[in-house]
Amino acid sequence: MTEATIDMTTTAVLKANTATSGGREEFAHTISGTIGKPYLDGKDAKFFCRGVNVFYAGEKQAIFDVNMDIGRNEVISMIGPSGCGKSTFLRCLNRMNDTIAGCRVTGDIKLDGEDIHDKEQDPVLLRARVGMVFQKPNPFPKSIYDNVAYGPRLHGLASNRAELDDIVEQSLTKAGLFKEVKDRLQAPGTGLSGGQQQRLCIARTIAVSPEVILMDEPTSALDPIATATIEELIDELRASFTICIVTHSMQQAARISQRTAYFHMGYLVELNDTKTVFTNPQHQLTENYITGRFG
Amino acid sequence: MSTTTERVKATLGKRYAREKRFRFYGLASIALSILFLVILLADIIGKGYPAFTSTYIKLDVQLDAQTLGVSADSTPEQLRTANYNTVVQNSLNTLIPGVTERKEKKALKSLVSGDAQYELQRRVMDDPTLIGTNQSVWVLADDDIDTYYKGNIDRTLPEGDRRIKDFQLTWLDKLEADGRIESQFNTIFFTRGDSREPEEAGILSALIGSFYTLLVTLSLSFPIGVAAALYLEEFAPKNNFWVDLIEVNINNLAAVPSIVFGLLGLAVFIQLFGVPRSAPLVGGLVLTLMTLPTIIIAARAALRAVPPSIREGALGIGASKTQTVFQNVLPLAMPGILTGTIIGMAQALGETAPLLMIGMIAFIMDVPSSVTSPSTVLPVQIYLWSDSPERAFTERTSAAIMVLLAFLVSMNLLAVILRKRFERRW
Numbered sequence: 143m144t145e146a147t148i149d150m151t152t153t154a155v156l157k158a159n160t161a162t163s164g165g166r167e168e169f170a171h172t173i174s175g176t177i178g179k180p181y182l183d184g185k186d187a188k189f190f191c192r193g194v195n196v197f198y199a200g201e202k203q204a205i206f207d208v209n210m211d212i213g214r215n216e217v218i219s220m221i222g223p224s225g226c227g228k229s230t231f232l233r234c235l236n237r238m239n240d241t242i243a244g245c246r247v248t249g250d251i252k253l254d255g256e257d258i259h260d261k262e263q264d265p266v267l268l269r270a271r272v273g274m275v276f277q278k279p280n281p282f283p284k285s286i287y288d289n290v291a292y293g294p295r296l297h298g299l300a301s302n303r304a305e306l307d308d309i310v311e312q313s314l315t316k317a318g319l320f321k322e323v324k325d326r327l328q329a330p331g332t333g334l335s336g337g338q339q340q341r342l343c344i345a346r347t348i349a350v351s352p353e354v355i356l357m358d359e360p361t362s363a364l365d366p367i368a369t370a371t372i373e374e375l376i377d378e379l380r381a382s383f384t385i386c387i388v389t390h391s392m393q394q395a396a397r398i399s400q401r402t403a404y405f406h407m408g409y410l411v412e413l414n415d416t417k418t419v420f421t422n423p424q425h426q427l428t429e430n431y432i433t434g435r436f437g
Numbered sequence: 438m439s440t441t442t443e444r445v446k447a448t449l450g451k452r453y454a455r456e457k458r459f460r461f462y463g464l465a466s467i468a469l470s471i472l473f474l475v476i477l478l479a480d481i482i483g484k485g486y487p488a489f490t491s492t493y494i495k496l497d498v499q500l501d502a503q504t505l506g507v508s509a510d511s512t513p514e515q516l517r518t519a520n521y522n523t524v525v526q527n528s529l530n531t532l533i534p535g536v537t538e539r540k541e542k543k544a545l546k547s548l549v550s551g552d553a554q555y556e557l558q559r560r561v562m563d564d565p566t567l568i569g570t571n572q573s574v575w576v577l578a579d580d581d582i583d584t585y586y587k588g589n590i591d592r593t594l595p596e597g598d599r600r601i602k603d604f605q606l607t608w609l610d611k612l613e614a615d616g617r618i619e620s621q622f623n624t625i626f627f628t629r630g631d632s633r634e635p636e637e638a639g640i641l642s643a644l645i646g647s648f649y650t651l652l653v654t655l656s657l658s659f660p661i662g663v664a665a666a667l668y669l670e671e672f673a674p675k676n677n678f679w680v681d682l683i684e685v686n687i688n689n690l691a692a693v694p695s696i697v698f699g700l701l702g703l704a705v706f707i708q709l710f711g712v713p714r715s716a717p718l719v720g721g722l723v724l725t726l727m728t729l730p731t732i733i734i735a736a737r738a739a740l741r742a743v744p745p746s747i748r749e750g751a752l753g754i755g756a757s758k759t760q761t762v763f764q765n766v767l768p769l770a771m772p773g774i775l776t777g778t779i780i781g782m783a784q785a786l787g788e789t790a791p792l793l794m795i796g797m798i799a800f801i802m803d804v805p806s807s808v809t810s811p812s813t814v815l816p817v818q819i820y821l822w823s824d825s826p827e828r829a830f831t832e833r834t835s836a837a838i839m840v841l842l843a844f845l846v847s848m849n850l851l852a853v854i855l856r857k858r859f860e861r862r863w
Contacts, residue, residue: 241752243675270755280746282765292764293754343750350754 177424178414180210180403187211188354188384189235190252196230199244204230208249208410210403212354217376217385219395219416222405223431228388231405232356235386236272237265253354270297273347277359279339281331281346286323289331289342290314293350309349317345318375337368344375348383355379357387361394373398392432396420404428481842485835488626491636492578492586494549495617496528498557499571509565516562521554525576532617533608544605550577550636552625575619580635580829582609586620589828626836630802631818635829638822640840642804646717646797646812647786647844653721653808654728654785659778661725662732663767666774669733670740671762691730698727699791707795715796715811723791728781735777739770771859779852783845789816815841 181187189212196205205227212218220228230239237258239245251258258268270293281289290310293299300306310327314320319341323334331342340360347355357376361369376385376398389395395402395416402419404412404427412419412428423429502508504527505519529545530536536545553576560574561567581600584590596603612618629639665687673680702723706712712719743766751761792798797813798821805812813821815837822834 236753238749238753241749266755266757268755269753273755274749274753276746276749276753278746280744280750282747282750283769292751292756296754296756296760346750346754 176209176410177412177428178418180410180413182211182213185213188214188254189386190250190255191234192250194231194234194247194249194251196227196234196239197246197248198242204408205234206408210410210413212384212386213401214384215380215382216401217380217387217399218401218403219399220386220388220403220405221390221392221395221431222411224390225407226405227408228403228405229358231410232358232386232388233274235354235356236269236274238269238274240265270350271352272354272356273350273352274356274358275340275343275347275360277362279336279343279363281334281339281342283330283332285328286314286331286334286342287327290345290349293346297350299350313345313349314342316348316375316379317341318371319345335368337364337371340364340368340372341375344372344379348379352383354384354386357385359388359390362390369394392420404431406431481835481838483835484832485837485839486832487587488829488832488836489623490587490620491623491625492583493575493619493621494578494582494612495573495575495619496525496549496553497531497571497573498524498528500524500557500561500568502568505561505568507568509568511565513562516565517558519558519561521557521561524557525549525553532612532615541604544602545608547579548582548605548608550579551634552577552637575621577625577636578618580827583636584828585609586618587832626833630804631800631813631821632802635825635827635833638830638833640815640818640833640837642801643813643815643818643837644840644844645804646720646801647814647841649717649805649808649812650720650724650797650814651782651786651848653718654724655778655782657721657725658728658732658781662729662778662781663736663774665729666733666736666740667762667767670737671766672758687730687733691734694790695727695788696790696794698723699794701726702791702795713809713811715799715801715813716809717805717812717814718808719795720792720797720812720814721808723795724785724788727788727791728785731781731784732774732777735780736770736774739773739777740766742773743769768859772856775852775856775859779849782848786841786845786848787816789820792817815844 189210191208191210191212194205194208195203197203208231220232222228233239234247234251235253235258237247239247247259253268253271256263282292284292287310290313291300291306294306294309300309311320311324314323319338322338323329323342331339334342340363344355344360361372364372373394376387379385387395387399399416401413402416403410404419404423404425406427412423412425414424418424419428420432423432504523505521507515507519511519526546529548533545536542556574556576560572578586581590585592585601590599590601592599592601592606601609609618625637626639628641629637630642632638669680669684702719706719706722707714712722747765747769748761751765752758756764792814796811798817799811799813800821801811801813803810819834819837819841822830822837
């Protein structure tokens with residue numbers, strides 16, 4: 143689609159397009175807070191985020207004043223054009239940004255009412271509660287068994303070999319991988335196919351029994367069949383975990399999530415029920431994105 | 438045909454020609470390297486292989502109690518100091534009768550090595566019942582005789598130009614005709630230390646010295662180097678002035694002439710800390726300083742090559758920084774670190790200059806028994822022998838180089854096996 147064919151009737155579109163090509167300020171005033179239902183009024187939120195800002199080295203701001211709640215046992219998807227800050231925001235939730243030199247996070251993030259940036263809060267414990275699956279499958283160069291057993295061993299979750307075997311089997315089963323690998327648990331995890339590797343990474347994450355699983359574009363490196371398997375898996379996992387998923391595929395967001403957040407240039411533009419976001423977006427930027435006008 | 442197709446076709450020939458040329462250059466460089474290697478090896482082996490045999494002379498000795506001045510019940514001390522010299526001389530006199538002139542007598546005695554009487558001493562001390570019997574014993578010939586039998590003394594030269602005179606040649610011809618001259622495998626070369634007499638000189642003390650020195654070097658430089666690399670790469674703050682300063686200095690240290698490390702070792706380890714001089718301990722310490730930059734630089738490169746996704750994966754499960762580094766990053770970096778270590782150790786094995794500064798050039802006859810006993814190392818031994826005038830030391834120099842190369846190859850082989858083992862764990 144070329145510029146000429148787009149029916150640009152609103153100023154917002156114009157402003158948004160100038161914004162993508164440069165000046166953040168120009169478009170910033172078109173966003174007045176987050177549209178939709180960012181808060182779970184009255185309901186108990188798993189994650190409570192208020193006024194979250196993220197700065198990278200050199201004071202370059204990546205996230206601007208994000209306010210949102212993430213509910214229990216829901217799948218919330220975060221969408222938006224590349225570089226909009228959705229992954230950066232996701233990494234705030236388990237303090238993975240701590241590992242990036244010069245990265246600074248301000249604002250309030252509470253997990254079950256506890257401030258995750260509190261001095262008492264240990265990032266290691268936090269990451270045991272908030273697991274993460276990455277864009278590129280990254281199994282450790284160990285056997286399938288050792289990959290899954292890595293977390294439980296770290297945290298001393300199993301008191302003997304039988305318990306550990308049990309955790310490994312259950313995690314692999316939950317990740318839908320056990321049937322495929324049960325005869326070769328001692329084979330290297332890196333020898334699996336891409337989709338299997340990603341499910342192994344999911345099994346590795348759920349073996350620690352976290353409360354929340356963060357997924358950063360978990361299917362972007364996989365073929366449609368492997369993607370479908372993982373999407374089904376996410377739906378099943380919702381029963382026991384809260385899942386935050388960053389995705390570039392709007393169809394995926396529509397299929398698997400209950401709520402959808404749209405990020406744009408570091409701002410949380412709209413957060414609403416997935417159905418509403420995709421059928422009746424409130425903000426012009428959201429509409430432009432989901433109808434494929436830019437992004 | 439479109440213009441693109443035509444243009445591409447026009448340049449194709451040129452492109453392929455360039456590729457062919459480049460391949461040819463590559464092959465030519467490899468061929469040249471192999472050629473030089475073959476020349477070097479052929480030269481060393483050609484010069485060195487005669488050192489693996491020695492000429493022996495068969496003597497009929499009369500070990501009678503009177504000449505020796507001992508009996509079968511004498512104490513070991515008496516047996517040790519018995520008069521074996523006369524026994525050897527007597528047996529030579531019997532073999533070549535009628536030698537009366539003083540000069541000729543001396544020449545007759547020097548047909549056999551000074552080791553001959555000690556050979557008898559060893560035999561008698563092992564078995565005192567030999568006293569009073571007649572024995573046939575193969576004793577080591579002098580190095581000049583050995584050199585002659587290896588074809589390095591031309592008997593057609595005028596007498597004044599050879600180290601073996603005409604009357605000696607007549608004796609040797611007679612001994613050979615009697616079947617009393619034989620070439621045997623040179624076990625002495627592998628079982629003894631250095632000696633002023635080439636036929637008695639061995640490589641063992643230098644070999645063990647090298648082994649101890651490298652042991653000290655490895656056990657210090659590997660852990661220190663890996664720890665330093667791990668800290669700098671994984672824990673140290675990035676873009677910090679002090680960290681950058683340290684990095685620049687490590688890179689500079691890798692280029693410091695090795696003799697400077699020797700001077701430092703002399704001033705610090707020997708003078709200040711009183712570490713025994715000439716010992717593998719101080720040699721190892723000096724070589725550790727020299728090897729550390731190599732290991733640190735290689736280890737940092739290997740750590741940097743570990744994909745960040747592995748670190749993120751471990752951190753994302755709740756591993757601490759240290760657990761991530763030791764359980765996930767280090768095993769993946771290990772093959773690279775081992776390669777760097779082996780390069781460093783190979784450099785250390787071949788190093789001579791800094792060891793001269795700390796007294797490892799000493800003349801060492803005894804095989805060192807610990808890291809603190811005086812010793813020398815293979816490259817220094819090679820240097821010492823190459824400096825000796827005797828013809829027989831020339832071949833021993835080459836033989837020592839062969840031993841050094843064998844040491845190096847077996848060390849590298851061990852590293853390859855270790856690396857394979859680490860890689861097999863994915």
